[in-house]
Structure formats: structure tokens, C-alpha cells
Amino acid sequence: MNDTDIKNLRIAVIGGGFGGAAATVFLNRLGADVHLYEQAKDIKEVGAGIGMRPKTLEVFRKWGILEEMNAVSSASEFFEILDGYGTPVVRETWPKMDEFDFDARTRMIHRGDFIDTFIRNVPTERFHLGHKMTEIDDHGDSATVTFANGESTTVDLVIGADGIRSKVRSQLFGDYQPVFAGAHAHRVIVDGADTHGMLTDDNLRMYVGANGTLIYFLPLRHRGPNGQLSFDITCNSDDDSWAPTLTREILAEAVEGFDDRLQAITAELDLELVNSRGVYDIDQVETWHSDSVVLIGDAAHAMLHHQGQGANQTIQDSSELADCLVEFDTIPEALAAYTQRRKPDTQALQAISRQNWPTIEDLSTAFPEKGNIA
């Protein structure tokens, strides 16, 4: 589409998570008439960190927000997997970090800083909080979305960025209920002073316990006077609650047998600050688009967090979708091309993440997705 076509394009993005916010920033940069609708009264993310991969950084560079992301993150060289006692098993540098002509080392960022950076780049008049989508009607060459507050809008393109329990998906593309992975993730930010001397560099580590518990140790040393640590305990559980109840006993049992310092960090956590949730993904979604509605991010391909890729893929979806709208003459062609380009990698990651990590004895790589995705 040429500049004029893009400028005349009316787009509604449903959901203000990483995917929706990124899509709105990129499409706004193209000049499209894009508006974001988020059900919550304000935008906030879980207190936890994330690793922004080299390909995601390339997306930021392309859309002119790399500097801003760099200002609130730290560069990491490698991902290391250790056993529960802290004995290193595998250490590998981040795939693709040397493939770009800028410093594309994976960057550790707090989810709140990540979303804030996007939000800063969306003009406020394009942001509509307190808009919970209840209905979507697909008319073929346009679609109408209706919100719980009684408002509605008809646009040329609706982008369903409404997460794992997407209403856009369930109303138009099939009933894909979240699938429980038999685990809970307990995430919290720990002050550097409370890390028992373990916060020594900017690299991601995962400790694998004999009991199946995984501790993701993600440094955020650029934050606060003492630096911070994003501490994620993912442990097995039969309780399929979306927001499980957490007790000190559950945590203590999860980290039993781990390095004393990891047990001490866990014992000292303020339970009020810990975000606990059941771990879910979805089966592969066959249809991602019609001629005027498309899914991105978790709505299209929610995956388990073992490969640390869900948010990264969401950002890459948003960029590819914007590119396709420029590259192709019509919306249907653009949506078909976007889907064709994004499905292989994201569905491969869904499948790999579902396999979970092998036992420590069988572990041979930190990046089982390497060679399976572009």
C-alpha cells in the first residue's frame, strides 16, 4: 500500500500488552489511523524481567526505539543452565547476537520499563483505556468491535492482541481453551542487596532442581541503587488455578535441595510482592486472520515461557504485520503474507516449549529452538 492508502487505513488494536502496544507504535509511525483499546483502567505489567533477543532489538532499531529500550536495560552475553546446587551444565552465547551491525546482545529489561517505553511512543489520543471488547462482527471488508461501555467502532482492520484468552480469537477463529502445563510460576523483583552475593553480572541463569523446579535468575543491575534481580520459581503443581494461592511452605518445598543462597533468597521474599500464576499455553491455532481481522502475540500462539520467547515473538509479529501492510496492495494479501511468514517460527516455538526442559543429565543446549526457527 502506498502512503495515502496507509494514511486512510482505520485500525483498531484490541489489547494493550506488549503486542498491542508495539503494533500501535509501529502503525502510528507509518501514519495509519490506529487506535488501541485496552480493557484495564491503566496499563501495568507484572513485576518481572524479560530478555529482549537480538531479532527483537533489530525490530526496535528499525522502528527508532532501540536507544530508548537500551536506556532501561542491560546487555547480556550468555544464557547459562546450572543444576540446583549451582554447578554449570551448559553456557551458550545468545543466538544471532553477532548477526547485526549494531550491539545486538540480548538485553535484560523489567516488563514495566518495557511497556512504559512503548506507551510513551503512542500519542495519548490513540489510547483508549477501560474499553473491554465484548463483540466483534466481521463484515468482510471491515469489522465492528463493541465494548462493554457501550461504545463501538467500525474499521478496515482489527488486530486481536488480546492475549491467551483472546475474545477476538474465540468469536471468529475457534475455541482454543488455555492448556494447563502442570506448573506454577512465582515471579518477583528482589533488591540486589537481598541476593546473598549472587548478583554478579548481567547474564541470565536457570537453575534446574532434581525435583523439577526451575529458577530463572534474570539480573536487572541497571535498576535501583543496589541493582535488582528478577526471580522466577517455576515448579510443578496439579492445581490448575489461574492465580494460585502461595504460601511459604509451597515456596520452601519448591526450592528444597537448591543452593543455600537460593533457598535463603526464597525464604526472605515478601509474599505480598510475588506474582503467582498457573502456567498455560494454547494448541496451535489454524486460522489467524480473515480479510479484516488478524491475531498477533499470545492470541495467535501463546507458548510456555521455557524458551523466553513469547513477548519477543509478539513484538516480531507486530513489526512483520506493519511491513506486510506496506508491501502488499490489499489488506487480505497483507494478512495472508503476515500469517505465512510468522506461523512457522511461532508454532515451532510453541511445540518446543511444550516439550519442557530435559533432565539435567540429558541437557545438551541452552537453545533447543536453534536451527528450528529463522
Ligand SMILES: Cc1cc2nc3c(=O)[nH]c(=O)nc-3n(C[C@H](O)[C@H](O)[C@H](O)COP(=O)(O)OP(=O)(O)OC[C@H]3O[C@@H](n4cnc5c(N)ncnc54)[C@H](O)[C@@H]3O)c2cc1C
Ligand atoms: C511466567 C512467564 C514468564 C515469561 N517470560 C518470558 C520471557 O522471559 N521472555 C518472553 O519473551 N516472554 C515471556 N513470557 C511470555 C510473555 O509474557 C507473553 O508472550 C506476552 O506478554 C504476550 O503479549 P501479548 O501482548 O500478546 O498479550 P498480553 O500481554 O496477555 O496482553 C493482552 C492484553 O489484552 C487485554 N485484553 C484482553 N481481553 C481484552 C478485551 N476483551 N478487550 C480489551 N482488552 C483486552 C489484556 O488486559 C492485556 O492487556 C512469559 C510468560 C509467563 C507467563
